[in-house]
Amino acid sequence: MTTPAATHRRRSSLRGASLPKWFPLAVVAGSVLLAVVIGLAAGLHSKVQWGVIAALLAVAGTYVIAARVEGRRQARDRIATSLIWVCFLLAVVPLASLIWATVKRGAKVLDGYFLSHSMAGVADTQPGGGIYHALLGTLEQVGLATLIAVPIGVLTAIYLVEYGRGRLAKAVTFFVDVMTGIPSIVAGLFVLSFWILILKMGYSGFAGSLSLAILMMPVVVRSTEEMLKLVPNELREASLALGVPKWRTILKVVLPTSVGGIATGVMLAVARITGETAPVLLLVWGTNFINTNPFKDPQASLPLYIYQQYANSSGYGAAYDRAWAAALTLIAFVMILNLVARGIARWKAPKTGR
Structure with missing residues (x-):
């Protein structure tokens, strides 16, 4: 014992x-x-x-x-x-x-004046000036790229998940994988040769948006495809069993279920293209003046503004401070986009009942 x-x-x-x-x-x-x-x-x-x-x-x-x-x-x-x-x-x-x-x-020069004024009439060695023209250009270029890439990317993902069979689907998947690894300079050269040199459309913010859309599409396709695959097949089968057409099932059942993940993927794709410099350097050029028309004439952008200010600063002076302030603004913009993506993901996450 x-x-x-x-x-x-x-x-x-x-x-x-x-x-x-x-x-x-x-x-x-x-x-x-x-x-x-x-x-x-x-x-x-x-x-x-x-x-x-x-x-x-x-x-x-x-x-x-x-x-x-x-x-x-x-x-x-x-x-x-x-x-x-x-x-x-x-x-x-x-x-x-x-x-x-x-x-x-x-933080040395980042204030309300810096955000609300452009570089018109301000030399690189002089203090003053701001990033209003560059911030406006970035918002317009990224917005146009989003309007181009999101519908194409989401529809492509829907085709691959819901309809894609055979050689065409395999070819689309292969090219999406290839586009994921394309350097930004290659996308810029493609738009430069086709849009500007062949079609003679000229340098503009829209030309930069085309190259940014090329970089954004594969990210949207991949993220949307994964979100659609996470939707349980039981939901699709239940809708189809009630006699609902497949296109309406996708529109009313599949997309609302995965809209949180899709929105998160779109936001992350936007954050990915916001800091691209090579396409805008080739296609947008840049200007010190405010250009609110992205379809005509060169237009400024934040990444290009940072590059130009730092290149003209010699490592010190007013241009050097402006480059760092613009970099801080760009980081804050990307951080806000990521926070918005997380907020949308939590807001649209499936609610589990007790």
């Missing part, structure tokens, strides 16, 4: 010893402190080198201590978790550094 004490000892031996919850933080703090000491002793002045040493010490220390206390199996689990955190920090730290540098340098 086993006693309670023996049972308790058996359970304790099966469970084994465990490290406290604050162990990872203690290891990280100790590794950072030791890395600083090693860096100063070795004459290393780069914080990046200190970070690499601290990461290696944290991973090694976690494994050694966990192996002695919890066993090798649990130590391997902890070291895998540590490596994941290290990779996460390697991805986040450069992004945070980029955002911090952009905010620090771009």
